[in-house]
Amino acid sequence: MEKIWLQGTLAMLGVGAFWLAFLVQRSARRPARRGKPAPKSPAGRPSRGTAGRVRRSRKRGGILGRAVLAFCLLWALTQAGRELTNLWEGQEGPGHSPASPSGSEAGLESHALSALSAGQEPDFGALELEAPIVYLEREGEALYERNADQPTAPASTAKLLTALTVLDWLEPEAEITVGPEADWPEPDASRAWLAPGDRLSLRQALIALLLPSGNDAAWTLAVAGGRAMLGQETEPRQAADRFVEEMNQKAEQLGASHSHFVRPDGYDASGQYTTARDLALLGRKALENETLAGILGMSQSTETWADGRQVTYQSSNLLLRPDSPWYDSRVIGLKTGSTDQAGCCLVSAARIGGRLCLCVVMGDGEEGRWRDTAALLEQLEKAD
Numbered sequence: 418m419e420k421i422w423l424q425g426t427l428a429m430l431g432v433g434a435f436w437l438a439f440l441v442q443r444s445a446r447r448p449a450r451r452g453k454p455a456p457k458s459p460a461g462r463p464s465r466g467t468a469g470r471v472r473r474s475r476k477r478g479g480i481l482g483r484a485v486l487a488f489c490l491l492w493a494l495t496q497a498g499r500e501l502t503n504l505w506e507g508q509e510g511p512g513h514s515p516a517s518p519s520g521s522e523a524g525l526e527s528h529a530l531s532a533l534s535a536g537q538e539p540d541f542g543a544l545e546l547e548a549p550i551v552y553l554e555r556e557g558e559a560l561y562e563r564n565a566d567q568p569t570a571p572a573s574t575a576k577l578l579t580a581l582t583v584l585d586w587l588e589p590e591a592e593i594t595v596g597p598e599a600d601w602p603e604p605d606a607s608r609a610w611l612a613p614g615d616r617l618s619l620r621q622a623l624i625a626l627l628l629p630s631g632n633d634a635a636w637t638l639a640v641a642g643g644r645a646m647l648g649q650e651t652e653p654r655q656a657a658d659r660f661v662e663e664m665n666q667k668a669e670q671l672g673a674s675h676s677h678f679v680r681p682d683g684y685d686a687s688g689q690y691t692t693a694r695d696l697a698l699l700g701r702k703a704l705e706n707e708t709l710a711g712i713l714g715m716s717q718s719t720e721t722w723a724d725g726r727q728v729t730y731q732s733s734n735l736l737l738r739p740d741s742p743w744y745d746s747r748v749i750g751l752k753t754g755s756t757d758q759a760g761c762c763l764v765s766a767a768r769i770g771g772r773l774c775l776c777v778v779m780g781d782g783e784e785g786r787w788r789d790t791a792a793l794l795e796q797l798e799k800a801d
Contacts, residue, residue, distance in 0.1 A: 539800035544792050547785035548778035552693035553793050555774045557701065559694075560797070566675060568690040569779050572754030572762050573607065573630045575683030575691070577699045578676075580623055580709055582660065582667045583638045586645040589620040589708045592723055593641045595633075598653050602632035606684060609634045609730065617722035620708060624718050627709075628730040630753060635682035657681065673698050685758045693777040700751045700764045700775050713750035713766075735787055736765060743787040747794060751775075753786075761786045769798050 541553065541561035552565040559565075587593075595615040602608060609631025617625075619641070625634035636657060643656025646663065664678050673695035679686040703709045712718075716737040719729040735741040736748040747767040754762035760780035767774050774797060778789045 539796045541796055546789045548781040548789045550693050550779035552697050552777040554697055556772050565693045570685055570759035571683045571691040572756040572759035573683045574696050574752050574754040574762050574764050575678055576626050576635055577703050577752050578664050578668055579635050579681045582664045583642040586642050587619050591619045595637050596653055598636035598640045599633040601636045606632040616724040621720050624712055627712050628718055628732045630733045632682035639681040671702055685756045693779055696764050696777050697775045763790055765790050767794050
């Protein structure tokens with residue numbers, strides 16, 4: 418309706434300007450009204466100078482009228498042509514804004530819908546991220562990446578693959594007995610405080626692996642998985658080595674072909690590396706497993722093992738813990754990691770707009786991995 422009024426107004430202005438110019442020109446051509454006679458020369462004739470001035474004045478008036486008429490016609494035709502073009506192309510005229518039946522809020526909503534229809538993506542590059550390696554995807558589609566294919570130490574994010582591999586060989590309720598491998602982790606490694614002789618289910622061992630990020634649980638699972646492949650009497654080191662070989666075969670099978678693992682716990686080792694893109698893939702595959710998806714989303718777990726020991730673990734992922742200042746209700750997992758070579762790492766999964774998003778930050782700082790992940794997810798939700 419606003420556009421119709423504008424076009425009608427322009428049409429009226431054009432018509433009015435046309436008739437105004439026409440009347441000005443017509444009046445300029447009329448003879449002067451009778452009145453006081455023109456001054457005469459001593460011989461009784463009108464002064465030539467006065468008559469010439471009258472003729473020149475009338476001539477200038479006629480030229481001016483025609484000029485005004487031409488200008489008004491040109492202006493009216495230009496505006497009419499512009500409006501007809503806009504109408505034909507379905508555009509608003511200059512200075513127009515969409516009609517807003519509900520005031521400023523409806524105007525903002527229209528702007529947001531226009532941005533979405535134009536396919537605009539959030540500007541992740543404008544974020545001041547501390548992490549040198551970043552990868553963000555939604556439903557498997559990469560949205561933002563920084564050095565996503567650069568080889569880097571995996572730290573405890575390798576435990577995602579450890580969990581996926583052992584579930585190919587053992588059922589979640591299978592009972593395992595902890596052996597001397599519980600004492601293999603380095604003094605500064607994260608632990609679940611397993612002890613030789615402990616008896617627990619594979620699922621409970623996976624909780625010990627993924628929540629407190631126990632390196633002792635990683636070695637326990639490696640030995641159990643290796644023995645499932647080679648036989649129960651296999652020596653622990655040999656079983657663990659076989660399991661790591663299987664981890665690399667599993668990674669290749671899943672498509673994480675730019676990774677190589679030397680240890681089941683991800684602790685720094687020569688020749689061990691992964692990429693942010695590969696870790697996002699492993700995280701996505703872990704979430705497809707019902708057992709792992711349930712564990713990776715836990716903030717805390719209390720279990721009673723087969724030997725009667727009751728154990729409570731809290732997740733090392735502060736985004737999952739309601740008692741943490743970094744808690745984010747959108748986050749459903751996944752895995753932390755931290756070593757000298759890898760820095761602080763975090764593989765996160767979140768549901769935003771009903772869609773699965775995975776975020777990987779590597780080589781970050783202790784505070785930075787939480788802050789960077791939160792900033793990326795927040796920016797994504799704003800544009801979702």
